[in-house]
Amino acid sequence: xxxxxxxxxxxxxxxxxxxxxxxxxxxxxxxxxxxxxxxxxxxxxxxxxxxxxxxxxxxxxxxxxxxxxxxxxxxxxxxxx
Numbered sequence: 001x002x003x004x005x006x007x008x009x010x011x012x013x014x015x016x017x018x019x020x021x022x023x024x025x026x027x028x029x030x031x032x033x034x035x036x037x038x039x040x041x042x043x044x045x046x047x048x049x050x051x052x053x054x055x056x057x058x059x060x061x062x063x064x065x066x067x068x069x070x071x072x073x074x075x076x077x078x079x080x081x
Contacts, residue, residue, distance in 0.1 A: 001021055001022065001023055002021070002022040002075065002078050002079075003019075003020075003021055003022075004019065004020030004021060004022060004071065004074060004075075005019075005020065005074070006018070006019055007019075007020070007067070020071060022075055022078075029042055029044060047072055050068060051065060051068065051069070054068060
């Protein structure tokens with residue numbers, strides 16, 4: 001596990017704080033189970049596919065392209081150590 005940074009989203013009075021964690025999954029995606037009702041779909045995508053999708057269909061994503069790029073840069077640097 002790699003622990004990422006804290007983030008703050010939203011404006012007063014609805015501030016939301018988030019924490020990112022990175023995990024390596026070596027299994028089959030069909031074995032992933034999400035029982036909380038929040039995940040509608042699991043799909044493996046390349047970094048460039050995610051970037052293109054956020055750019056072209058931003059309304060389908062909860063995050064912004066800049067934040068995704070920032071997270072990828074952080075993870076790439078950590079994995080290089």
